[in-house]
Amino acid sequence: MPVDYNQLKKDRAADWREELRKTLTAKERTKIERVKMPERPANERNKDFDEVPIGLSEDQARTEASRCLDCSNPTCISGCPVNINIPGFIKEIERGKFLESAKVLKQTNALPAVCGRVCPQETQCEEQCIYNRMKKRPVAIGMLERWASDYERSTGNISIPGIAEKNNIKVAIVGSGPAGLTVAGELAKWGYDVTIFEALHEYGGVLVYGIPEFRLPKEIVRTEIGILEKMGVKLVKNFIVGRSASFDDLREEGFKAFFIASGAGLPSFMRIPGENLINIYSSNEYLTRVNLMKAFKFPEFDTPIVRGKKVAVIGGGNTAMDSVRTSLRLGAERAMIIYRRSEKEMPARIEEIHHAKEEGVEFLTLTNPVEYLGDPDGRVTQVKVQKMELGEPDESGRRRPRPIKGSEYLIDVDTVVVGIGTSPNPLIPQALPELETTRWKTIVVNEETMETSIPGMFAGGDIVRGGATVILAMGDGKIAAEHMHKYLQSK
Ligand code: FAD
Ligand code: SF4
Numbered sequence: 001m002p003v004d005y006n007q008l009k010k011d012r013a014a015d016w017r018e019e020l021r022k023t024l025t026a027k028e029r030t031k032i033e034r035v036k037m038p039e040r041p042a043n044e045r046n047k048d049f050d051e052v053p054i055g056l057s058e059d060q061a062r063t064e065a066s067r068c069l070d071c072s073n074p075t076c077i078s079g080c081p082v083n084i085n086i087p088g089f090i091k092e093i094e095r096g097k098f099l100e101s102a103k104v105l106k107q108t109n110a111l112p113a114v115c116g117r118v119c120p121q122e123t124q125c126e127e128q129c130i131y132n133r134m135k136k137r138p139v140a141i142g143m144l145e146r147w148a149s150d151y152e153r154s155t156g157n158i159s160i161p162g163i164a165e166k167n168n169i170k171v172a173i174v175g176s177g178p179a180g181l182t183v184a185g186e187l188a189k190w191g192y193d194v195t196i197f198e199a200l201h202e203y204g205g206v207l208v209y210g211i212p213e214f215r216l217p218k219e220i221v222r223t224e225i226g227i228l229e230k231m232g233v234k235l236v237k238n239f240i241v242g243r244s245a246s247f248d249d250l251r252e253e254g255f256k257a258f259f260i261a262s263g264a265g266l267p268s269f270m271r272i273p274g275e276n277l278i279n280i281y282s283s284n285e286y287l288t289r290v291n292l293m294k295a296f297k298f299p300e301f302d303t304p305i306v307r308g309k310k311v312a313v314i315g316g317g318n319t320a321m322d323s324v325r326t327s328l329r330l331g332a333e334r335a336m337i338i339y340r341r342s343e344k345e346m347p348a349r350i351e352e353i354h355h356a357k358e359e360g361v362e363f364l365t366l367t368n369p370v371e372y373l374g375d376p377d378g379r380v381t382q383v384k385v386q387k388m389e390l391g392e393p394d395e396s397g398r399r400r401p402r403p404i405k406g407s408e409y410l411i412d413v414d415t416v417v418v419g420i421g422t423s424p425n426p427l428i429p430q431a432l433p434e435l436e437t438t439r440w441k442t443i444v445v446n447e448e449t450m451e452t453s454i455p456g457m458f459a460g461g462d463i464v465r466g467g468a469t470v471i472l473a474m475g476d477g478k479i480a481a482e483h484m485h486k487y488l489q490s491k
Contacts, residue, residue: 003083011088012070020095021070034137035064039355046328046359049213049296053117061147065094068139071130076141079128081475082108082182086125090144102152103159105145110185110228111178111474113153113220114207116146119471120349153223160230164191169488172197172255174241174428177205178470179461180261181228182477183484188231190485195234195255197241202292205263207470209292210284212322214329215352218291242431247457256491257456257484260443261477264422264462270314274372275418277380279306283319283419290326308415310334312383314369316346317467320419321353324361327417335361336411340368340388340401366390368401370408372416382410424463432457442466450480451487458484 011017038054039045045052056064068090076086085104092101105112121127121142129138152158169192173180176198184194202208204221229235241247247258267282269275286305289295293303311327313320316339327335337356339346342365346353357363364385371384387407390399424441436444436453443452443459450458460476462468 003077008074008077008085008088011085012072016095017070017091020091024066026069029067029069030131030134030136032063032067034067035060035140035143037140037143042355042358042360045214046325049329051217052214052355055150056143056147061093061144062096064140064144065090067131068094069130075128075130076125076139077128079125081124081471082478084108084112084125084145086141089148090139090141093144093148098148098151099155099157099159101148105148106159106161108478109474110182111207111224111470112145113149113224114178114216115471115474116142116144116149117216117220118207118211118349120469122350124471153220158223158227160227161185161189163189163231166193166232167191168193169257170195170253170255171257171259171484171488172241172250173259173261175199175205175261175263175461175463176203176225176235177261177263177461177473178207179263179463179473179477179480180205180259181225182474183259183261183458183460183481184228184233185231186478186481187484188228188233192485192488193234194232195236197239197244198235198237199240199262200292201237203235203237205261206265209288210319210322212287212291212326214325215322240427242427247432257488258458259477259480259484260428260452260457260459260463261461261473262425262428262463264424264442264465264467266423266425267418268421268423269418270369270420272369272371274374274380277372277374278378279308279380279414280372280416280418283313283315283323283417284422286323286417287319287326290330296326296330305330306415307331308413310413311415311417312336312338312369312411312413313417313419314338315419315421316341316343316348316365317419317421318348318352319422319467320417321348321356323417323419325352325356325359327415328359328361332415336364337361338364338367338369338383338385340366341398342366342390345390345398364411366401368403369416373410380413380416383413383416384408384410422462422467424466428463440466448479449483450476451483456487 089101089104126138131138173196207221267284294301295303295305307330311332313324366388373382387404388401391402394400458480461473
């Protein structure tokens with residue numbers, strides 16, 4: 001989305017910002033050391049599901065905020081897919097107006113407490129911060145975003161965005177992950193009658209069924225969804241669009257436009273011998289059992305999970321890191337990541353890799369499973385792996401892993417979690433045969449408007465991109481909402 005530089009300039013020219021800039025010179029600001037997030041000790045936190053980072057103190061947040069130079073050309077903003085006014089919210093922290101800071105965040109981001117915790121800032125806003133050009137560590141934008149939104153929640157004084165007069169035009173959203181929630185928030189602000197349909201029994205998509213409590217407490221997701229409810233968004237759970245009702249049924253009920261945000265929840269497997277043995281899970285099933293169904297509290301909650309002692313997790317993304325760290329918390333004595341490239345190519349956030357290592361996870365990189373072996377009861381007992389080397393870059397730009405002949409060896413395991421990726425659930429394309437899809441079953445959209453091949457039907461997030469990130473899903477939602485509004489107004 002284009003950044004509104006005129007508005008940013010106006011905000012920056014406010015008297016209080018001018019005065020604040022004068023309180024320290026740029027040289028003094030750049031001399032301040034970047035804050036370090038206080039965290040629970042690794043050997044304590046790897047035994048429970050409580051959150052790992054403790055959060056900054058008020059002093060730490062204000063000191064970190066004073067590192068920001070309030071640049072006239074804030075390059076950081078172009079790194080944010082939803083264009084948060086980054087110096088705007090940071091300067092509010094520096095001057096001690098914390099609730100104002102949260103308000104600035106919410107002008108463009110409906111889920112700041114979520115993004116402050118899970119966004120890969122190191123490859124987005126923080127990568128574009130001017131400090132990098134001075135060979136210094138960037139302003140800790142993510143930690144400050146988390147701090148301001150946590151502060152607001154802790155006061156109970158949560159601001160609800162202003163809403164235009166109701167226009168009674170009904171819009172349906174399929175899926176309550178970050179893409180669907182973003183569209184709901186935007187359209188509710190403009191007065192639409194918005195309903196989100198969710199297949200599961202909790203709202204939030206991957207934020208509740210995938211990302212574990214120790215990284216993103218569910219209470220935070222619930223609070224942010226509660227704000228949408230206060231804005232008049234209706235939420236319907238246990239409702240599978242395409243099964244519980246067809247799109248035609250929904251049209252008959254008066255829905256005039258649709259946003260499909262059904263994610264990419266279909267797990268991928270490697271299709272190697274033995275992959276059907278007992279105690280080999282997909283990351284999706286493993287994490288859904290633990291996070292959504294609370295299997296870590298079994299028997300208080302009635303979903304069981306195997307508490308493996310020797311656990312191998314296959315993959316190098318966030319899903320694999322979440323699974324392996326979950327296995328430690330369920331009592332694993334040996335928890336391993338098995339990844340076919342080197343650590344440099346791992347798609348997981350750097351912070352998650354760092355946390356996993358601190359907590360005792362072993363990293364077997366340049367190693368690939370080729371077969372699983374089991375006992376006579378069909379339970380997995382060993383994984384045969386092969387060593388790999390890196391060749392030329394492939395179409396993803398990462399160096400292609402090549403097997404080294406004769407390097408196979410066996411590792412004892414009692415549980416395996418396969419976290420090598422996901423693809424879109426085929427249900428929506430099946431329910432709408434006229435909907436154009438790619439060969440990977442993602443939905444084809446016009447990237448400028450997010451409209452699909454069916455007029456009035458828009459889509460975004462993982463169902464369009466394949467497995468991506470929370471903030472990219474939200475960015476899609478922003479574009480889609482704007483064009484859904486235009487579409488509905490033109491009718
Ligand atoms: P989702 O969040 O997948 O939500 C889709 C929703 O649609 C689901 O709730 C689903 O039940 C519902 N649905 C599907 N079909 C239907 C239907 N027919 N009717 C009704 N409802 C339906 N990204 C980051 O930025 N940082 C991270 O740290 C990070 N960690 C991750 C960890 C894990 C374990 C996983 C799996 C992903 C992670 N991601 C992370 C990726 C990120 O969560 C996704 O890119 C993002 O959630 C996609 O949002 P979405 O709204 O498109 O879909
Ligand atoms: Fe502040 Fe860095 Fe953005 Fe400049 S680029 S406004 S220093 S966060």
